[in-house]
Amino acid sequence: MTTTYNCTSEDQRALGLEHAQRAISEKKCVVFPTDTVYGIAADAFSPQAVTMLLVSKGRSRTMPPPVLIPRINALDGLATDISADARKLAEAFWPGGLTLILHAQPSLDWDLGETRGTVALRMPADEVAQELLTLTGPLAVSSANRTGHAPAQTAAEAREQLAESVEVYLEGGFRPVEGTEALPSTIVDATGPLLRVVRNGAVSLDQLREHVPGVLGLGEIPMAEEPAEETPVAGDGAPETQSAQTPPTDNSATTAAENTGAPAVDDSPRN
Template identity: 70%
Template sequence: MTTSYDCSEPAQRADGLAHAQRAVAANQCVVLPTDTVYGIAADAFSPQAVATLLASKGRGRNMPPPVLIPRVQTMDGLATDVHPDARKLAEAFWPGGLTLIFRAQPSLTWDLGETLGTVALRVPDDALALDLLTLTGPMAVSSANRTGSPAATTGAEAYAQLADSVEVYLEGGPRSGTASTIVDATGEDLVLVRAGSISLTQLQEVVPGVREPGAPDDSDGSAPLDPDDAGTPQPPAHH
């Protein structure tokens, strides 16, 4: 049965995290706050759970979800050939509103959809999300809304759209609704896919070579993009 927990109450927070951990282990979906919007989450390593997540949103395998991780160090277990400049961005902006697209480790037995060998990773700057990720490990997460509808900024907004397709709702209060910034780090140069809560100027203060989409030597567009993982659908210009 679907249960919602008010995580501003310490007892409910503890019960909610425990229930969410059990739900993720059972291949069910949960809703949790992040630093940008509310997300619908499932075990990233369970094809059944990821399929349930996509079905809950009304989405096909052609738009694979990003993966939230609990710490920067987890990146090296999931991504391969990590660009040194991407590592600089991760160290500068994680936890935070930056999603980095990498080549996925080929040995991983997961199925996030039609990723073309890539994976989008982020460490959210939200204590509740990080506590759950520490318990569950990496989770596939998309914005907690039906595809094409506005991203939820509260647990109640998420429930209004997703209802009983989700086992556990963790309510942590309103979130900004500002999209995460997405950078494609699969090529020789880092390319801004979507501007969001971190500006291009901020990125270039750390890595001056980050380019806007459409600039010369752009990537081949093979990286996955969940167009509303944290905001209004906004396909990148070069994909």
């Protein structure tokens, strides 16, 4: 039976989190608030649950959902070959609006879709989300809406779209919270030797470069070294990147990810 809990009430919040934890353990879907918009979540380690999540949204396996984690030390349990630069960004912007695409731990028994051996990880900056993740562990999460519709900014909006396909709705009020701009997370592909932005979002390129100066912006490629015998071009002090001829649009994480060899992650404006 589908139930909505008002998480602005302490008693309702406790009951809702308990029910949501039970639903996740039973391979069912739940909806909860994040620091961007509302997300629909399922057990990341259950192919059955992830399939239910994708079916609820009307989304195919070619758009695998990211995985939200409760704490930064979960990073090493879920990903491998994590570069020092990727760690710097995680330490600087988690919890918060940054998603990192990393190589998935090969020993893990999960199936998020066509990920090409990678996983997109994020730690959200939201109390209700953090409490739920602490109870359940990592969750596969996508925006709480049917594909092609606007992401839900309340649990009530999510229920209008997802209805009985979700067991528990945790209502935490409007998301993002008042005074916060409604931006998706910035997605950075950290699977190669250079970190690359594949979707612009809440964390700007300038903010990323404060911690990792070599991060490539959306549509940028490394500039090839000039042959030693050639005359240097003007502007030697410019950053050593150049724009691709046809950069993808800001929200086209799918196109950008394909260009870099990363998986086509869910690019809806949420997590």
